[in-house]
């Protein structure tokens with residue numbers, strides 16, 4: 001599996017199943033147009049943006065109609081608690097040469113990682129399906145450890161522009177930025193949403 005950051009905003013996502021797992025997968029695609037197909041629909045599904053909802057039993061959908069529905073979408077996610085129907089969805093998605101992902105097996109041509117999403121950064125963690133509890137655990141550790149990272153990124157971004165004008169040596173600029181990044185007091189100020197300009201000045 002090869003990690004990528006993709007702009008999927010023009011793509012259409014089809015999600016089967018609206019339990020905790022289906023809704024979590026759907027949230028991952030916030031910003032895309034989605035269709036959710038499920039026998040039961042929880043209130044969480046109604047709060048998903050740009051989502052059309054089809055309440056039906058997949059077992060009642062004829063192959064031809066299921067194929068047509070799949071063909072209208074780019075990315076197919078099978079997140080039913082019904083393993084047999086998930087397998088049927090994946091089979092049709094493969095024939096239609098779509099991107100597909102299954103919540104009840106690792107038969108997928110893409111996986112959804114655990115993500116830590118800041119305003120200024122994304123961290124994604126995967127075990128390529130071997131032990132999904134691990135990415136969750138790492139995500140929780142990272143969320144704790146990197147509180148305030150958005151503030152640090154904004155600080156370094158503006159600083160590196162200033163440094164380009166005032167410090168001609170690239171190696172020296174990189175060293176200053178690295179030192180600021182590792183400064184525990186500055187990190188603490190970032191975590192507390194406090195201004196760190198006075199501390200940063202000491203490095204310039």
Ligand SMILES: C[C@@]1(CC(=O)O)c2cc3[nH]c(cc4nc(cc5[nH]c(cc(n2)[C@H]1CCC(=O)O)[C@@](C)(CC(=O)O)[C@@H]5CCC(=O)O)C(CC(=O)O)=C4CCC(=O)O)c(CCC(=O)O)c3CC(=O)O
Nearest residue numbers: 103104105112113114126127128129130132133135136139
């Ligand atoms: C292959 C993959 C396909 C896919 O779903 O995309 C898949 C498959 C399966 N997961 C299962 C179980 C669990 N999944 C989680 C958690 C997450 N699973 C996610 C992704 C993936 N799960 C894909 C590979 C990810 C990778 O490793 O890179 C995460 C990262 C992302 C997300 O889903 O958003 C999300 C963490 C989100 C977060 O919190 O950060 C937990 C932990 C928990 O919930 O506490 C458990 C219980 C513990 C356990 O079983 O290990 C089962 C067995 C189901 C059963 O037994 O019935 C299968 C099916 C199978 O293994 O055959």
Ligand SMILES: NC(=O)C1=CN([C@@H]2O[C@H](COP(=O)(O)OP(=O)(O)OC[C@H]3O[C@@H](n4cnc5c(N)ncnc54)[C@H](O)[C@@H]3O)[C@@H](O)[C@H]2O)C=CC1
Nearest residue numbers: 017018019020021022038039040057058059080081082103
């Ligand atoms: N990949 C992953 O990250 C994980 C996968 N799982 C597995 O994923 C599956 C789904 O988990 P949950 O969302 O927690 O289950 P859930 O029982 O809360 O939700 C299942 C959803 O599928 C729908 N459904 C089931 N059969 C259907 C059918 N024939 N037609 C239409 N809709 C149907 C239900 O109405 C419901 O919306 C389970 O089999 C579970 O073991 C569980 C944990 C994590």
